[in-house]
Amino acid sequence: xxxxxxxxxxxxxxxxxxxxxxxxxxxxxxxxxxxxxxxxxxxxxxxxxxxxxxxxxxxxxxxxxxxxxxxxxxxxxxxxxxxxxxxxxxxxxxxxxxxxxxxxxxxxxxxxxxxxxxxxxxxxxxxxxxxxxxxxxxxxxxxxxxxxxxxxxxxxxxxxxxxxxxxxxxxxxxxxxxxxxx
Numbered sequence: 001x002x003x004x005x006x007x008x009x010x011x012x013x014x015x016x017x018x019x020x021x022x023x024x025x026x027x028x029x030x031x032x033x034x035x036x037x038x039x040x041x042x043x044x045x046x047x048x049x050x051x052x053x054x055x056x057x058x059x060x061x062x063x064x065x066x067x068x069x070x071x072x073x074x075x076x077x078x079x080x081x082x083x084x085x086x087x088x089x090x091x092x093x094x095x096x097x098x099x100x101x102x103x104x105x106x107x108x109x110x111x112x113x114x115x116x117x118x119x120x121x122x123x124x125x126x127x128x129x130x131x132x133x134x135x136x137x138x139x140x141x142x143x144x145x146x147x148x149x150x151x152x153x154x155x156x157x158x159x160x161x162x163x164x165x166x167x168x169x170x171x172x173x174x175x176x177x178x179x180x181x182x
Contacts, residue, residue, distance in 0.1 A: 012048075015051050024047050031077075050073075054076040054077070055069075055073070120179075133168040135164065136168055
């Protein structure tokens with residue numbers, strides 16, 4: 001390992017070499033980011049920070065293993081850029097358009113009422129559950145355990161856990177329909 005691995009200036013000095021600049025922009029190009037991309041500048045910043053992280057996390061001695069480091073950095077930059085763009089796309093898709101945001105009313109009491117209704121539904125559902133359904137309700141929904149961990153903890157088959165789930169959801173649906181009619 002190189003002694004000055006956390007020396008940021010050394011990492012950016014290495015990046016300043018023209019062949020490493022080409023590597024950085026080549027990795028961006030491999031991630032389908034050109035200078036005409038709307039988030040090009042942001043991606044360049046992400047690439048620079050990824051170069052720094054790659055420099056800090058690369059274990060073998062530099063500059064003896066510079067060729068391997070270049071491959072390592074290229075892959076890191078490409079995939080970090082792809083992840084960044086994917087996250088940006090998901091964030092943009094989940095945002096409410098401005099023209100639709102106006103009619104959205106923020107009512108904290110409505111949220112509290114929904115919470116109370118859900119608590120009442122769960123309490124009534126727990127009272128009607130058979131033991132296996134109660135296990136599924138508490139461990140899967142409330143404790144967020146996986147089906148596999150429920151199977152192993154209670155030494156039952158996957159089919160048994162799925163049967164508990166089916167019966168529980170049927171009862172929950174019936175209770176919800178009863179509350180909707182009241």
